Amino acid sequence: MNLFSGATLHALEQGLNGAALKQRTISQNIANVDTPNYKAKKVVFQHALDEAMEGKAFQAYKRDNRHIDFSNSNSRGPYVTSQKGTMYNHNQNNVDIDMEMAELAKNQIYYNALIERLNGRFNSLQTAIKGGR
Amino acid sequence: MTIFHGFNTTASALTAQRLRMDVVSANMANAESTRARLVNGEWEPYRRKMVVMEPNQKAFSSYLNKAMNHLNDPGQGVKVTRIIEDRTPFKLVYQPNHPDANQEGYVSLPNVDPLREMVDLLSATRSYEANVTTLNATKNMLMKALEIGR
Numbered sequence: 225m226n227l228f229s230g231a232t233l234h235a236l237e238q239g240l241n242g243a244a245l246k247q248r249t250i251s252q253n254i255a256n257v258d259t260p261n262y263k264a265k266k267v268v269f270q271h272a273l274d275e276a277m278e279g280k281a282f283q284a285y286k287r288d289n290r291h292i293d294f295s296n297s298n299s300r301g302p303y304v305t306s307q308k309g310t311m312y313n314h315n316q317n318n319v320d321i322d323m324e325m326a327e328l329a330k331n332q333i334y335y336n337a338l339i340e341r342l343n344g345r346f347n348s349l350q351t352a353i354k355g356g357r
Numbered sequence: 358m359t360i361f362h363g364f365n366t367t368a369s370a371l372t373a374q375r376l377r378m379d380v381v382s383a384n385m386a387n388a389e390s391t392r393a394r395l396v397n398g399e400w401e402p403y404r405r406k407m408v409v410m411e412p413n414q415k416a417f418s419s420y421l422n423k424a425m426n427h428l429n430d431p432g433q434g435v436k437v438t439r440i441i442e443d444r445t446p447f448k449l450v451y452q453p454n455h456p457d458a459n460q461e462g463y464v465s466l467p468n469v470d471p472l473r474e475m476v477d478l479l480s481a482t483r484s485y486e487a488n489v490t491t492l493n494a495t496k497n498m499l500m501k502a503l504e505i506g507r
Contacts, residue, residue: 247363247494247495248363248366248431249431250491251363251366251495252366252412252432252433254487254491255366255367255369255370256412256432256435257484258373258374258481258484259410260410260411262411301429302429304429304430304431321487324487325487325490332497332498335498335502336498339504339505342506343504343505343506346506
């Protein structure tokens with residue numbers, strides 16, 4: 225059995241990656257709160273994470289075992305989309321500063337929670353390594 | 358593409374907002390300046406200045422990421438492309454004793470509206486504060502990440 229290849233560690237890692245990307249995206253949105261024609265960006269990863277954990281990723285329908293799976297290495301990771309079509313200010317900008325600040329706080333707590341979990345994992349491992357001493 | 362990238366994004370916004378405040382200060386300071394520029398031997402009053410901002414996407418990495426279809430690049434913050442002058446007409450005030458008054462006794466004063474400048478200043482200050490909050494949030498996350506495995 226491998227020490228670090230558990231599903232939990234992998235999921236936590238993916239979660240941290242997504243939260244870090246989300247942090248950068250929120251920074252970008254808040255930085256451009258006064259920029260005309262700027263459209264807010266959004267990170268899509270929560271659903272990807274859920275899918276990955278429940279094994280509900282988009283599967284190819286295979287009738288023969290020589291058929292090839294969809295390559296979903298790209299679709300699993302977090303990605304950034306732009307929210308076009310709405311307007312929040314008179315200058316075509318659609319950054320909702322209140323929402324961004326709320327997302328910022330949420331993301332921070334989420335990130336901290338993930339770190340706490342990761343530390344819990346490592347502490348359990350350490351306890352096992354030291355034989356409970 | 359590291360997490361330090363978030364710092365750079367926020368830093369660019371802090372620079373831009375500070376520049377906006379500087380421009381507001383310049384406008385307010387020159388609200389009564391009647392001799393800003395010599396045009397065809399005649400003094401022209403100060404013109405109100407404005408900043409033009411746009412998302413900073415000129416970096417090579419953003420083009421590379423787009424070309425390679427990497428969708429995990431939120432952008433590189435904001436930048437001030439230029440400072441432009443407000444072309445609205447000057448205010449005309451009747452002051453016959455003023456050295457820059459015309460034949461009818463009117464002086465053209467800068468097109469600076471102190472009210473509008475104060476609103477702009479407030480907006481810049483609030484944006485600056487929002488970005489400082491973001492910077493602190495990013496910093497706290499980084500510090501927390503250093504605690505992994507401790």
